[in-house]
Amino acid sequence: MKFVSRKIRELRVILKPTDRVIDEQRRVTIIPGKRAEFMNYEYKTSDPEMIVSLRKHPSYGVEFAAAGDIDRYIDIYKETGKAPEEVKGQFINPQTNTLLSVPDFEDIKVEEAKPGPSKKALPEPIEPAQLEAIIDNRIKTHLDQLTATLVDLIQHKDDKPKKVFKCPICKEVFPSGIAVGKHKKLVH
16 A cells, blocks of 8 residues: 655654663563654555555554545545645544545535635735824834833832941941941951
8 A cells, every 4th residue: 555745755753662671681672663664655555454554553644644634635625625624624534544435525516706806905005204204103103112111110210219238336328238248347
């Protein structure tokens, strides 16, 4: 069976990590793991155990899928006109983690395009004077907010009383307690 990687050219999918076991004689025994290595976006296998493991892998349907599932996925995309990510969320069977086949969607109706302009109407051009007025207004608003914030910050700093460090002997004022200690050793 052929599996296809969606984005990564040389994807490596770890199905079972390599394990190390230490026996009674303290010898390390390496138990090889299982992995699928994609080359040029493809991985081919005929091992049924490997196929089942790949289909049950959490990245199945996201990073890689079976080649037949990709074809059905593309068909659904062509029918609905939705992005592949949107299609994936709606059309992957959560029990089997595989894409549902197209015949299951007979009751789904694709919305037809509504009449009217296909593109959004462009806004009317703005005169340079209007643009300048808009920019000035926004700058003034932001400056007013910044000024108010700075005034609040300054008032907050002024509201806190400054700690005073005085020499207990001569009552001289110092910026820190360490300076008071040095003063006492040198002067008194």
